[in-house]
Amino acid sequence: MRVVSLVPSLTEAVAETVPGLLAGVTNWCSHPASLTAARIGGTKNPDIAAVLRLRPDLVLANEEENRPADLDALRAGGAEVLVTEVRGLDQALSELERVLVTGCGLPRPGWLDRAADAWAALGPAAADPAPAVVPAAVPAVVPVWRRPWMVLGRDTFAGDLLARLGVRNVYADHPERYPRIPLPELRGAGARLVVLPDEPYRFTAGDGPEAFDGLPAAFVSGRHLTWYGPSLAEAPAVLGAALRAALH
Known part of the structure; x- marks a missing residue:
């Protein structure tokens, strides 16, 4: 599978799970330091033609970080685009599972369980920390x-x-x-x-x-x-x- 990520945090999530999936990442994708995937521009101004030339099976995006016009252009070029929406921790954890397990076809990574456990120890936001x-x-x-x-x-x-x-x-x-x-x-x-x-x-x-x-x-x-x-x-x-x- 070939994945292009337009979101630095999702780039890190995929790279830490199965780094070989990433065919392209943005100029702002800084973690992990070992990234070798092609750079395809910024989160707000990706090079659409460069992304499509990579022939990705999936493009990862976020409704807040990426522009709808760019995502529409990628879809028009034949790319499948998975768009995440994250407004809180619980949604972040579920969206990460959707990206990695449903979108990329991977087993649920151990780091995702460790992240959930680390925050569960504090209790919900409405409770006393x-x-x-x-x-x-x-x-x-x-x-x-x-x-x-x-x-x-x-x-x-x-x-x-x-x-x-x-x-x-x-x-x-x-x-x-x-x-x-x-x-x-x-x-x-x-x-x-x-x-x-x-x-x-x-x-x-x-x-x-x-x-x-x-x-x-x-x-x-x-x-x-x-x-x-x-x-x-x-x-x-x-x-x-x-x-x-x-x-x-």
Whole structure:
């Protein structure tokens, strides 16, 4: 089978399971480091002709990361496209099984079970998190971009992970999933923590926390916060450590 992945997290999921399936991946696909598949452009601007020349049996995509027009063009060219939708952890786990088992015809990989077990140990997002993570319901803002400032809003995968770790996103009930919020409003939102991932915007100690007037800043791995794949197995420990470091 020949698979082209237009989603970095799905690339890692396939490569960690059976790396020989991947015929093409995006320029943003960085894990695992041993990837040798052909590069076919970005997630938002794939080279459609290059993908079709690879004659894939299946193209993996995501409704949020990839443009409908590109997926329609691939289908028009004869490619079968499997489109995932991920708005929370439970959906991520089920979509990964759909991609790997139903789409690629593979046995359910052991890393997927380890990921499910790692998060099950914390309980659902609505319950009190494990005391080893962070104090329950610490209010936080979670920027994902600046110039303009954009934050996590409602119904996001990253927001669900943070909720399971004890973080209460103050914009979780916003009508938009990734609202643009003026900085003065962010500063006055009542947060006791700002969570700063290193992707899609690369926040650093010198680029981001200075905007929040001394609010504790948790610098977190964007891969562990926003990717759904093998990184999910270690994400509770990695993210939890970053959150605890900011709060203590």
